[in-house]
Amino acid sequence: MSLVTATIKRDLVIAARNPGEWLNPLMFFLMVLALFPLAVDPDPKFLSKIAAGVVWVAALLATLLSLDALFKADVEDGTLEQWLASGESLFAMALGKVFVHWCISGLPLTLVAPLLALMMNLPDEAYSALFFSLLLGTPILSLLGAVGAALTAGVRSGGLLLSLVILPLYIPILIFGASAVYHAGIEMEYVGQLGFLASFLCLSMTLAPFAVAGALKLNLSR
Amino acid sequence: MSLVTATIKRDLVIAARNPGEWLNPLMFFLMVLALFPLAVDPDPKFLSKIAAGVVWVAALLATLLSLDALFKADVEDGTLEQWLASGESLFAMALGKVFVHWCISGLPLTLVAPLLALMMNLPDEAYSALFFSLLLGTPILSLLGAVGAALTAGVRSGGLLLSLVILPLYIPILIFGASAVYHAGIEMEYVGQLGFLASFLCLSMTLAPFAVAGALKLNLSR
Amino acid sequence: MPLSRPIDQLNRFTAHCDLSAHQVSCERDDRILFENLDLSINKGDLIQLVGPNGAGKTTLLRLLAGLNQDFDGEVRWHGKNIQQCFQDYARQRLYIGHLSAIKKVLTPLENLRWFVSSWPQVKEDDLWQALEEVTLAGYEDVPCQQLSAGQQRRVALARLLITPTPLWILDEPFTALDKAGVAWLEGHLARHVSAGGTVLITSHHALSEIPGLRQIELGVQK
Amino acid sequence: MPLSRPIDQLNRFTAHCDLSAHQVSCERDDRILFENLDLSINKGDLIQLVGPNGAGKTTLLRLLAGLNQDFDGEVRWHGKNIQQCFQDYARQRLYIGHLSAIKKVLTPLENLRWFVSSWPQVKEDDLWQALEEVTLAGYEDVPCQQLSAGQQRRVALARLLITPTPLWILDEPFTALDKAGVAWLEGHLARHVSAGGTVLITSHHALSEIPGLRQIELGVQK
Amino acid sequence: MWEALKRLYHRMGSPKWFYEISAKWLPWFVVPTVGFLLVGTIWGLAFTPADYQQGNSFRIIYIHVPAALLAQSAYAMMAIAGAVFLIWRMKMAAWVAASIAPIGASFCFLALITGAIWGKPTWGTWWVWDARLTSMLLLLFLYFGVMALQKAMDSEESAAKAGAILSLVGLVNIPIIKYSVEWWNTLHQPATLKFTEESTMAMEMLIPLLIMIAGFYLLFAVLVFMRTRNQVLWHERKKNWVKQYMQSRADK
Amino acid sequence: MFLDSYLFFDSFADFLAMGKHGFYVWLCYGITALVILANVVAPIRQRKKLIDQQTRLQRREKKNAS
Numbered sequence A, B: 001m002s003l004v005t006a007t008i009k010r011d012l013v014i015a016a017r018n019p020g021e022w023l024n025p026l027m028f029f030l031m032v033l034a035l036f037p038l039a040v041d042p043d044p045k046f047l048s049k050i051a052a053g054v055v056w057v058a059a060l061l062a063t064l065l066s067l068d069a070l071f072k073a074d075v076e077d078g079t080l081e082q083w084l085a086s087g088e089s090l091f092a093m094a095l096g097k098v099f100v101h102w103c104i105s106g107l108p109l110t111l112v113a114p115l116l117a118l119m120m121n122l123p124d125e126a127y128s129a130l131f132f133s134l135l136l137g138t139p140i141l142s143l144l145g146a147v148g149a150a151l152t153a154g155v156r157s158g159g160l161l162l163s164l165v166i167l168p169l170y171i172p173i174l175i176f177g178a179s180a181v182y183h184a185g186i187e188m189e190y191v192g193q194l195g196f197l198a199s200f201l202c203l204s205m206t207l208a209p210f211a212v213a214g215a216l217k218l219n220l221s222r
Numbered sequence C, D: 001m002p003l004s005r006p007i008d009q010l011n012r013f014t015a016h017c018d019l020s021a022h023q024v025s026c027e028r029d030d031r032i033l034f035e036n037l038d039l040s041i042n043k044g045d046l047i048q049l050v051g052p053n054g055a056g057k058t059t060l061l062r063l064l065a066g067l068n069q070d071f072d073g074e075v076r077w078h079g080k081n082i083q084q085c086f087q088d089y090a091r092q093r094l095y096i097g098h099l100s101a102i103k104k105v106l107t108p109l110e111n112l113r114w115f116v117s118s119w120p121q122v123k124e125d126d127l128w129q130a131l132e133e134v135t136l137a138g139y140e141d142v143p144c145q146q147l148s149a150g151q152q153r154r155v156a157l158a159r160l161l162i163t164p165t166p167l168w169i170l171d172e173p174f175t176a177l178d179k180a181g182v183a184w185l186e187g188h189l190a191r192h193v194s195a196g197g198t199v200l201i202t203s204h205h206a207l208s209e210i211p212g213l214r215q216i217e218l219g220v221q222k
Numbered sequence E: 001m002w003e004a005l006k007r008l009y010h011r012m013g014s015p016k017w018f019y020e021i022s023a024k025w026l027p028w029f030v031v032p033t034v035g036f037l038l039v040g041t042i043w044g045l046a047f048t049p050a051d052y053q054q055g056n057s058f059r060i061i062y063i064h065v066p067a068a069l070l071a072q073s074a075y076a077m078m079a080i081a082g083a084v085f086l087i088w089r090m091k092m093a094a095w096v097a098a099s100i101a102p103i104g105a106s107f108c109f110l111a112l113i114t115g116a117i118w119g120k121p122t123w124g125t126w127w128v129w130d131a132r133l134t135s136m137l138l139l140l141f142l143y144f145g146v147m148a149l150q151k152a153m154d155s156e157e158s159a160a161k162a163g164a165i166l167s168l169v170g171l172v173n174i175p176i177i178k179y180s181v182e183w184w185n186t187l188h189q190p191a192t193l194k195f196t197e198e199s200t201m202a203m204e205m206l207i208p209l210l211i212m213i214a215g216f217y218l219l220f221a222v223l224v225f226m227r228t229r230n231q232v233l234w235h236e237r238k239k240n241w242v243k244q245y246m247q248s249r250a251d252k
Numbered sequence F: 001m002f003l004d005s006y007l008f009f010d011s012f013a014d015f016l017a018m019g020k021h022g023f024y025v026w027l028c029y030g031i032t033a034l035v036i037l038a039n040v041v042a043p044i045r046q047r048k049k050l051i052d053q054q055t056r057l058q059r060r061e062k063k064n065a066s
């Protein structure tokens, strides 16, 4: 077993021992969704109109929050140092970490979103669009987020800094994701949006791990 | 100089050395505001309707995120242990910490919110309501948040757990705060909502520090 | 480390030490660490807890310092249960554990200033002298994150020179100190004891012969 | 700690050590830590870096391990710059720093399993034996957060029994170990050296006489 | 030719050379900067006729457009300097990148604030979620992210590398962000609010605009020079040439 | 002056008023002036501070050496 697969396995075991790691993003997602009707307007027609956007915003914020811990623990307890010392490919490591992160944040979120969209009175036609846009979009969120997390891993009060660094990069995904769902809701074509998400996913899958690896190396010279 | 004032001073110095501590919540606030038009609908009339709610939700989330670091650093580097060992009043310490937190998160947020509300096309009549509701509301957010932060201080991946613990407590403040602003916008009375916020502030100022002190003591028996 | 001046502040404390443990028992995870321990610690004692790793030295120390209430039996200060006279007890003993309570962004001087804020009689000048004595002269204005492991420990130990408490409770104080530092600390402990103070430490380090030295062995039964 | 079985794995490594530093200089914050250092480390060497706190021992160690590139000069492994043959070098040396890379929620066994994942020849049985040898038998299934400081260090040191690398680079490995542990580790280092391995450590601890022991003093000029 | 370029590159990598040559160049930049800005401002404010639709408020264009153009190209320059630093480890490039960040951010801020002020008389509102405004706002966020990251890092080396990585990731994303925001905007907002078309701009309005654009770019160069010179002094403070330089200033 | 004929405004008051848009135009130009000024002053002050600090340091070092 190589160090990469061992790390993936280890991180999944840790997540299994700390159910909070994957339950908390879900709960946060749920709560942000619940805030809107309370703060703005609980009228079902109104909600149905904003559902697509709000679900996507909530998913984005939930992912953002779970990112903070992605590398921080590894930096603090010396795991990352051992990674760097081991001489194995940081690219593979980055991809592995992102994969685990997606498994415990993006994936559960994607699976649960259709249920929660019920609360927001999402039009019936939009459910499949919601599911597929999240399925394609959340890995991008994890990939881009990992870049920010790696950059801010060694930094005090990194959580907010991370949001600052990452949010502008998330905008295109938000726009296309939300618009796919919205268009599905008014029975319009949404293949284009999904296509954009898919190609962006490919792009970020090839480029983001490089940036992550470079950023992690910053911890070398501490 | 007592340990409480020394701590307040020290924390303010630290915040001054790390401008991120108070700038980042502001930036996050701004960004969350920007997400909504992008994800939902940029139509000014529509925005003007949801402005009150969205500004309050964004303020709430920004405060929430800045809470994570409130006690965590103190627990990890042993400062809290020294506090407990010193035998000084934990109530005073809790109030002091909350005060500093409000100074570097709630206060700047309150001051900047009217400017940002411009971008959400908030009705002209609602500005003073926005300001005063935030002025009364953000200290409550800090106080209640400190309870959650103290409870989750010793916990791994506490950030999200904190949100879970705290969000339900934030709901009433959100409802009254947002409704004050919304009512001001449609030229209705909003003194009642502000009155609620004021009395809730008094209540939480007397009770929350006890809860914080109790929660911090949990860290004793580690 | 040269001792450049008479340690006048050692004689500042007026109270003397009278700490006793009565039938103290403690178990963790079904393993009994110690059982029905009786202990009496008085003026002029220098007590070293020894024992293999995991014997329960840290646990006993924290319990005697009043930082851990998860045990059976009683710890008394001048005949009273320490939890009943905690404020009084806290002002007469100094606890330095594994965590140093040092803020990394602050300078050694600023850190010390916080530590002594409960003792108004301590002068600014004393702080400078204390730093000089632990050979940190010249580092007064360097943020602590730029100090080496041993230098950071010295900042924490500088408190032994300025806080006028008779009882010192130290957990592994020799960690990370170089030879000169160890010699200095041993000398300093001896001086404190001979001036009527009391010291309670854990250390795997073999202390040189100091009058009054008593060893308590834990965890031999294992 | 009884040595219950012959350490056959020590002879598993085939490569031998040939590490050299050429004109290495390093400065931090305007202070020169060392200048134009030449060093040659070969098979059978046991090198102890000594020097006062802040002399630059850790810095030199990390630099020789290839974990710090912020210096002038060159470090070579078998005549090649270590950055050019990093993968090769990394597989032949073991670095254990201040941070232990131990995940607190995992058990000692799980932690070890991760550490050795790069060496497929290591058997599960070896892990159990290694834990037994560091007297952690019976703790295999206890989460590491419940272990004492010294026990956690033993988990990290158990790697010395299983990873078949000729060169060991250890930063303060004696920290937190009890007397028996120190004696065991000294013996183990001696055995490694006599079996043709190489050890490079920093320690303030006075090592007993071991054949091949060489001390390098840093930071005397200060 | 190639050799000459290579020599120039190596010299640019030398902080001392840069410090000395920039001292000679600075006046040659400052004078035209002041000239262009003065002429452009006076011309734009007092001599061009008012726009037949927007009246005199259109005079804001002489700040707004140059600032907006500059803010965008400054980001690209910062990212490219970052890349040069990452690839060739040229420290000068890192210092230039660090100097550009606050300047670019302040021009971005200028574009936004003048746009907002201009919006009030023309559109009756300070802010609308128009494509260009929104992507400008996101650009400002990108700048802030880079600056905050650089500030948060303890070591200068890490700060430079982190800033470079982030600005490169941002550079890849800028076209994507712009494209998505424009696509989103055409979706939601039919063209009710539109900037005046550039092609229809009269010559007498265009010339001062071009002068102002030139002035802003020159100003940018001057500011980058000044900041980079400080960076050089700071980072090279232990080198002999800086010590001697300080000494000679102290003796004077 | 010959430029007078090219001037758009008839009087200085007109110029200030900018046909009801004076507030917006002058606000823009004012803010711009401030931002540019701040951008110019900041590096100058930084440079001064840096040089002061370094020369003081060097003087101290020299004193220590001798």
Ligand code: HEM
Pocket: E061, E064, E065, E068, E069, E111, E112, E113, E114, E115, E116, E117, E118, E119, E120, E122, E132, E133, E134, E136, E137, E194, E195, E196, E197, E198
């Ligand atoms: C906060 C508000 C605004 C922002 C952030 C903003 C942003 C921009 C940007 C980024 C450009 C450069 C476009 C390019 O690269 O080609 C630009 C150009 C321009 N803006 Fe604005 N703008 C704002 C408000 C306004 C308003 C209210 C007007 C006038 C009614 C206006 C008129 C123009 C004109 C005439 C141009 C140049 C024409 C062109 O390049 O197509 N802007 N603006």
Ligand SMILES: Nc1ncnc2c1ncn2[C@@H]1O[C@H](COP(=O)(O)OP(=O)(O)OP(=O)(O)O)[C@@H](O)[C@H]1O
Pocket: B222, C028, C029, C033, C051, C052, C053, C054, C055, C056, C057, C058, C059, C060, D145, D146, D147, D148, D149, D150, D151, D176, D178
């Ligand atoms: N948080 C905890 N939960 C459960 N058990 C714990 C916890 N902390 C410590 N223990 C157990 O208590 C025992 C004593 O730990 P303690 O830290 O007091 O040992 P120690 O004598 O200080 O050892 P060392 O010499 O390694 O510092 C250990 O065996 C450990 O397993």
Ligand SMILES: Nc1ncnc2c1ncn2[C@@H]1O[C@H](COP(=O)(O)OP(=O)(O)OP(=O)(O)O)[C@@H](O)[C@H]1O
Pocket: A222, C145, C146, C147, C148, C149, C150, C151, C176, C178, D028, D029, D033, D051, D052, D053, D054, D055, D056, D057, D058, D059, D060
């Ligand atoms: N991150 C850093 N930034 C700046 N200076 C640093 C940094 N880390 C260490 N230093 C400086 O480098 C010097 C050497 O530190 P190092 O940790 O190598 O010392 P050491 O010899 O290991 O000391 P110790 O015995 O206390 O462990 C110290 O004086 C410290 O001030």
Ligand SMILES: [Mg+2]
Pocket: C057, C058, C059, C202, D148, D149, D150
């Ligand atoms: Mg212990």
Ligand SMILES: [Mg+2]
Pocket: C148, C149, C150, D057, D058, D059
């Ligand atoms: Mg060290």
